[in-house]
Amino acid sequence: MRVVALCSGGKDSSYALWLAMRSGHEVVEVLAMVPEREDSWMYHTANIWLIDAFGECAGLPVRKFAVRGGQEAEQIALRRALSKSGAEGVVSGVIASRYQLTAIESACALLGMKPVTPLWGRNPSGLMREIVREGFDTIITLVAAEGLGPEWLGRRIDMGCVEDLERVSEKYGINVSGEGGEYETLVLDAPFFRRRIEILEARKIWRESEGRGILEVKRAKTSEKPGSTPDRR
Structure with a gap:
């Protein structure tokens, strides 16, 4: 399946991306959501500018999508960003956050995409x-x-x-x-x-x-x- 990988350059999203690759999914791009707020509910903020270097190292194209506002704005931004991917599925490194999982699953349902969450429910x-x-x-x-x-x-x-x-x-x-x-x-x-x-x-x-x-x-x-x-x- 052709997938877009939600990735911040941190360990969880990176590991989920790798597991998706190993499972045979074709990662068409890395999608980095870039929040303007440090207290983002969903997205990684520290050193997010290094996602371009991450993409170079991984040999994958990177697309950055700016996120402005609070919880509702973050979810709207996610749907808009995913709608431009042209992929069939979405890879996420969510482990235990029901809020994040619901946001991703809801976006996928609206866009006809499949969520790929290989870390969900894992023992930390x-x-x-x-x-x-x-x-x-x-x-x-x-x-x-x-x-x-x-x-x-x-x-x-x-x-x-x-x-x-x-x-x-x-x-x-x-x-x-x-x-x-x-x-x-x-x-x-x-x-x-x-x-x-x-x-x-x-x-x-x-x-x-x-x-x-x-x-x-x-x-x-x-x-x-x-x-x-x-x-x-």
């Missing part, structure tokens, strides 16, 4: 371990939950990180996968990448009064993956 800890085992190189770029301080910004998600997230979850009740907006991520490398993303300059911004912070990537580039054939471009 098990899913995180699977993503690490499959070779996704991911860092945390935003934190917004009790128990997650500035020291988490820029941290790579490996098995040790997953174990620490589980401990924070036990103490503070966060979702280990960050599905509740507790943190956001950026995938630097993945099994389906032809190149990888290399961060050249970044800074941590911590808002003490809000208990949240972001790793703001200022400069980045794509580079050859170790062991890959040199790029002659």
